[in-house]
Amino acid sequence: MEVVTKKILCDCCKKEKPTQKIKYPVLFTTEQTEGRSVNPYISYQELDLCADCIRINVGIAGSGAMGYNEYKQIHHNSTIWNDFAIKGGS
Numbered sequence: 001m002e003v004v005t006k007k008i009l010c011d012c013c014k015k016e017k018p019t020q021k022i023k024y025p026v027l028f029t030t031e032q033t034e035g036r037s038v039n040p041y042i043s044y045q046e047l048d049l050c051a052d053c054i055r056i057n058v059g060i061a062g063s064g065a066m067g068y069n070e071y072k073q074i075h076h077n078s079t080i081w082n083d084f085a086i087k088g089g090s
């Protein structure tokens with residue numbers, strides 16, 4: 001019997017951890033066809049990120065309902081992350 005397992009590594013730290021797919025703004029320094037250097041620009045990419053990398057990188061918190069949302073900067077030692085986890089993996 002052949003068993004094929006699929007590993008998902010965090011796109012940012014490359015560690016094998018439970019990840020969440022998120023669309024995230026990335027500052028690119030190359031165009032994405034031939035990789036030539038260009039002036040930096042923001043491109044939204046679908047990334048698999050672990051909880052640690054999400055904590056480090058996601059800096060805006062949101063709350064609200066019915067299209068009325070409020071956004072604020074997350075302070076670096078905010079307790080907002082205390083309940084955040086990604087389930088799955090080993």
Ligand SMILES: [Zn+2]
Nearest residue numbers: 010013050053
């Ligand atoms: Zn990571």
